[in-house]
Amino acid sequence: MMTRFLHSEFFHNYKHSSSAVIGSTLMLGFAFAVIVGPLLVAQNPYDIASLDLMDSYKPPLWLEGGDPRFPLGTDGQGRDVWASILYGARISVFIGLVAMIASCTIGTFLGLVAGFYGGIVDSVIMRIADIQLSFPSILIALFLMSAVGTGVDKVLIALTAVGWVVYARTVRGSTLSEIEKEYVQAAKVAGLPNHKIIRKHVLPNVLTPLIVIATIQVGTFVLIEASLSFLGVGVPITQPSLGLLIKNGFDVLFSGLWWTSVFPGIAIMILVFGINLFGDFLRDELNPRLK
Amino acid sequence: MENSEHIPLLEVRDLHTYFHTFSGTVKAVNGVSFEIGKGEVMGLVGESGGGKSVVGFSILGLIDSPGKIESGELLLEGQDLVTAGEDRLREIRGREISMVFQDPMTSLNPLHTVGRQMDEVLRLHSDLGAEARQTTCIEMLESVGISRAAERLKAYPHQFSGGMRQRVVIAIAMLARPKLIIADEPTTALDVTIQSQILKLMRAQIADKGASMILITHDLAVVSEMADHITVLYCGNVVERGQTRDLIENPSHPYTRGLIDSIPDTTQRLDRLSQIPGSVPDIRNLPQGCNFRERCPRAQAICAQKEPSLTPQHKSLMAACHFPLKPGEAA
Structure with missing residues (x-):
């Protein structure tokens, strides 16, 4: 199995595509940091007892007054920015992945039903999708959040409500041509x-384009979640994601304490950049028309 | 098969299948009747758009909206399929009636192995255990001339050539031992060299299993080789039917004559091939009287007024024509 993969055309193209290698390296690095990172830092930024206000607003290590315990400096509560990023990235990636899986499942299901049965079912599902697409996704999320309140679960609901449409439309289109x-x-x-025809015959044949959409969407979701948190309707302060870290730092950004928001921003950038690079490679690879 | 003349396997009586589209009602099948006995092969012949495939899908109850069977009866061993419920129809599909499609390149799912696709049908239509099913699949593949069948079960459709795939499709169609096989242009997408192999195979399979077959095609050469009797469709109507030999040698309907004359004859040197002038009229807007009259060399005033009905002609033939051809008469 493994040797077959290593000799496949896919792997060969992967090796020779620098964007794919860089993208996947960034993604893997991020995954590694998210999974084991929190074990490597001494401080748990959410454990208030471990914080010391005396450590607040320490600059990064290489600046004057830097503290070797806090390589990227600290925020106003004396939280290590590096540790906050590792913990925050966990929340960001978790939200991006779960919302993507939920969107994909719901969107694919609705797209299959719309495409296979057609008629009134199709019209209703697709008009809802059209209406949803005519609003900016941030706006829909904002409406939902103001209606149902904030919290990680609410962010997930908002992102899923925004994200299913793209799957539904793609799957419906492929379903129409498959049937x-x-x-x-x-x-x-x-x-x-x-139901068996849909599950066993149509579904497997419409999945390929979804791989690309799903990959890129994780990046998009991380960004939307960051925007929501920045606007103050995202995750609660007790579970700060990368976006919330930026917001918290933004308040003091112009006081010269730039490191509290710039480093989480760079973290988001690296993550989304990696995802998009790899997503582009997948798109080229999985689209037979580009070969 | 001593009483095959008395109880037909399938009797189609005055079938009307219409498609209600925005630009008008398409009367794709407009009063078609025929019957097919046990073990018989019937050719269903006509030009593109003549309603041949719609007849096939009507029999299987697979006419999707906006299409609808307006009236008529489809009696499978006396049981009416038009009024049968969807559950009963699903039992019939695959088990009693199965179908072979035109294009073997798309009629197999590219993502499943051949074995899995065969197994699916058996699981649905038999009570056999996993091992017995596999044995049946292997035997069936061997019987359609695929060697190393056990190995080939694990192969995917793209690993087969077109002719081999059509063999697989035929094997799948025969798996549940159906009584009737509807073959919709089964050799049209194949190389000429493969065509006759596949036809021989189908002939042998139905003879072996005692099944009947409706062979839908536009190719008279194919039907004349295969069919016991032939029904010719034009614009959703039966224009002529009869025993293959009678119909091919001395057709009485000018349309059938035209179809036969359109087959290139290698024994004669001609500058141009013979053809039927004009094309099939717009089926949403059929002319009054005989549908064929605008292309017919024998048309007269009455053809524009009165639609001819099927009347007995010489030998076994029935034709719907006011001025049928006598044996030996040119069109």
Whole structure:
């Protein structure tokens, strides 16, 4: 299995695409930092007992007054910015991944149903999608958050409500072209019930384009979540994501205490950049028309 | 099969299948009747747009909206399929009636192995255990001339050539031992060299299993090789039917004559191939009287007023024409 993969065209193209290698390295590095990172830092930034106000607003290590315990400096509560980033990235990535999985599942299901059954079901689902697409996604999320309140679960709901549309539209389109193919007719002729035809024949044949969408969407979701948190309707202060770290630092940014918001910003940038690079590679690789 | 003349396997009576589109009602099948006995092969012949495939899908109850079977009866061993519920139809599909499609490149799911696609049908239509199912699949693949069948079960459709795939499709269609196979242009997408192999195979398969077959095609050469009797469709109507030999040698309907004359004859040297002038009329807006009259060399005044009905002609033939051809008469 492994040797087959190593000799596949996919892996060969991967090795020879610098954007794919850089992108996936950034992603893997981030995944590593998110999973084991918090174990490597001494301080738990959420454990108030471990904080010392005497440590507040220490600059990064290489500046005058830097403290070797806090390589990227500290914020107003004496929180280590580096540790905050590692913990915050956990929340950001968790939200991005879970919201992507939820969007993908719901959107794919609705797209399959709309494409396969057509008629009124199709019209209703697709009009809802159209309406949703005509609003900026941040706005929809803002509306939802103001209606249902804030919290990680609310952020997930808001992101999913925004994210399903792209899957539904893509899947519906591919479904429409798949069900015209004779193997779907053949499955009907063989007497297979509709739910089996959808699950076993249509679904596997419409999945490929979703891989690209899902990859890129994780990055998009991290950004939207950061914007929401920056606007103050995202995650609660007790579970600061990268976006909330930026917001907290932004308040003192112009006092010259730039490191509290710039470093979390760089972290988001690296994550989204890596995801997009890898996503672009997947798009080229999985789209037969670009070959 | 001593009473095959008395109880037909499938009897189609005055079938009307219409498609209600925004630009008008398409009467794709407009009063088609025929019957097919046990073990018989019937050719369903006509030009593109003649309603051949719609007849096939009507029999299987797979006419999707905006299409609808307006009236008529489809009697499978006496049971009406038009009024049968969807559950009953699903039992019939694959088990009693199965279908072979035109394009073997798209009629197999590219993502599943051949074995899995065969197994799916057996699981649905038999009570066999996993091992028995596999044995059946292997036997079936071997019987359609695929060697190393056990190994090939694990292969994907793209690993087969077009002719091999059509063999697989036929094997799948035969798996549940259906009584009737509807073959919709089964050789049209294949190389000429493969065509006759596949036709021979289908012939052998249905003879072996005692099944009947409706062979839908525009290719008279194919039907004349395969069919016991032929039904010719034009614009959703039966224009002529009869025993293959009678119909091919001495057709009585000018349309059938035209179809036969359109087959290139290698024994004669001609500058131009014979063709039927004009094209199929807009089926949403059929002319009054005989649908074929605008292309017919024998048309007269009455053809524009009165639609001809099927009447007995010489030998076994029935034709819908006011001025049918006598044996030996040119069109």
